[in-house]
Amino acid sequence: MITTNPVGSWSWETKEGKPGQDLALRCGRRILQVWAAMHDIGIVSSDATADVTMRAEDDHSVLSTHRRVHASLVDGAGGSELFAVLRSTDLEPVGVVEVGLTTPGTCVRNGKAHRVEKLFVISVEEWASGAGTVTLDTYSDVWMSHDLRGHRQPGIQKENASRLKAALTAITRTLGVEVVASDFTSYGIPTKDGFEDLPDEDPDILDSWYMAEVPRRTEWLQSCLPPNSPRFAAETDSPVSFVEVARGSRTVGYLWVAEDGVAAGFEPRTPAGDEALDAGQDWLLRLSEAKQRGLTPAQAVRELTSWPGSARSGTVVPGTQQEASSLEDLQDLSGRE
Numbered sequence: 575m576i577t578t579n580p581v582g583s584w585s586w587e588t589k590e591g592k593p594g595q596d597l598a599l600r601c602g603r604r605i606l607q608v609w610a611a612m613h614d615i616g617i618v619s620s621d622a623t624a625d626v627t628m629r630a631e632d633d634h635s636v637l638s639t640h641r642r643v644h645a646s647l648v649d650g651a652g653g654s655e656l657f658a659v660l661r662s663t664d665l666e667p668v669g670v671v672e673v674g675l676t677t678p679g680t681c682v683r684n685g686k687a688h689r690v691e692k693l694f695v696i697s698v699e700e701w702a703s704g705a706g707t708v709t710l711d712t713y714s715d716v717w718m719s720h721d722l723r724g725h726r727q728p729g730i731q732k733e734n735a736s737r738l739k740a741a742l743t744a745i746t747r748t749l750g751v752e753v754v755a756s757d758f759t760s761y762g763i764p765t766k767d768g769f770e771d772l773p774d775e776d777p778d779i780l781d782s783w784y785m786a787e788v789p790r791r792t793e794w795l796q797s798c799l800p801p802n803s804p805r806f807a808a809e810t811d812s813p814v815s816f817v818e819v820a821r822g823s824r825t826v827g828y829l830w831v832a833e834d835g836v837a838a839g840f841e842p843r844t845p846a847g848d849e850a851l852d853a854g855q856d857w858l859l860r861l862s863e864a865k866q867r868g869l870t871p872a873q874a875v876r877e878l879t880s881w882p883g884s885a886r887s888g889t890v891v892p893g894t895q896q897e898a899s900s901l902e903d904l905q906d907l908s909g910r911e
Contacts, residue, residue: 575722575783575909576690576844578791578851580711582764583756584742586749590704598628598660601671601700603651608696608708609675611744613647617737618679618694620647624656625676631669631702638663642848645675669702676847681716681911682733688911690714691824691847708749712738713844714911718762719771722787723906724780739767760786788905791842791851798855804865805858806874810837810901817879817895819853821888826850829857829890830904831875837901838871841908856887 590600605624612618626640645656656673679693690713697709715722716734746753755764761782763770772780792808799805810832819827819840826846831838840857842850860881864874883889898904 575715575787576692576911577713577715577722577761577787577909578794578842578844579713579787580695580756580759581713581715581718581722581761582759582769583709583711584745584753584764584766585710585756586708586745586751586753588706588708588749588751590700590706592704597668597700597702598663598671599651599657601673601698601706602657602660604698604700604706604708605645605656605673605675605696606647606650607748608698608710608745609647609677611748612677612694612696612741615737615740615744616680617741618677621645622675622677625672625674626656626659627672628663628668629670629672630667634670637668670699672697672699678847681714682737683716683730683911685733688845690845690911691849692844708745710742710745715761718769720777720780722761722781722783722909724775724777724782726774735768738769742767783906783909784902787909791844795840795842795851795854795858799858799862803859803862805862806839806865806871807832807837808839810834812837812900814898814901814904815875815895816841816898816904817875818891819857819883819888820891821846821849821853821885824849825891826853826888827857828904828908829875829878830898830901831871832901836871838875841904843908845909845911852886853888856884860887 622645623642624645628637640659643656643659646654651657675696676692677694678691680687695711700706716730717738721727753766755766812832812834814830814832816828816830818825825843826849827842829840840854842854879890
């Protein structure tokens with residue numbers, strides 16, 4: 575399953591021997607180093623998006639931010655949009671440069687590769703002093719002994735855990751410094767070469783998908799609505815009817831309505847990455863506007879199936895209406911690759 579918050583993280587502390595070098599380009603080249611090391615073992619793709627932040631040297635306040643800048647390993651430091659942004663910055667007041675690279679990649683299940691749009695985020699911080707930090711976050715549970723529903727997955731772990739270990743080893747070799755695993759998260763316990771196996775407990779006890787992930791992403795999406803905006807109930811014990819929402823050929827989520835007549839919402843398909851959360855904001859806003867106009871949840875969803883949408887929201891895919899016995903079943907589907 576794919577989460578919106580990291581399942582686990584690892585970091586490496588670096589030190590630049592020549593801190594006088596161009597700070598922004600130093601950060602970009604470090605990103606390329608790590609990215610290339612992971613790409614060489616086939617775990618990530620050669621295209622990604624980056625967030626770039628420049629901070630002041632004196633108080634570390636944000637001087638500039640660029641979101642979702644295109645980056646390509648093929649272009650390297652030559653013609654990519656990322657390096658154009660890094661080169662265009664006035665570095666005189668800058669003391670810290672941060673680049674967070676969202677990298678698509680593949681998870682393997684039963685010998686079949688599944689693309690995930692936000693499998694890893696590689697983050698690099700470079701300081702004018704020469705100090706630096708590289709952090710790797712992963713958003714998938716395929717490396718773990720149990721999935722996020724608490725069920726053992728020995729076959730899936732066998733297919734994927736060695737790939738994560740190879741990536742961590744490759745980064746450590748490339749940087750020449752030791753890796754430090756993060757503390758345990760709501761989902762698992764990172765180690766220097768992957769994840770610690772979880773105990774065989776009742777799956778309900780280990781079900782971090784419903785105890786952590788779903789509440790977090792629901793709360794975040796609801797927080798994007800204007801304050802005090804009208805909202806349909808976001809939870810239900812009733813069966814739900816849902817339709818797929820797609821941007822181009824990629825499903826980004828599911829618009830749903832409950833049989834109870836009071837609940838409706840949007841479940842982002844997390845393997846689609848940040849696009850799914852973008853779309854979710856737009857669909858929840860439309861549902862809020864429908865409630866404001868006095869529509870019932872069923873009327874609102876019926877109306878929205880004909881909404882042409884936008885490049886950001888996507889549109890309902892005709893002929894995709896399905897039934898789920900519960901909202902939990904739909905939320906489970908929304909996290910699968």
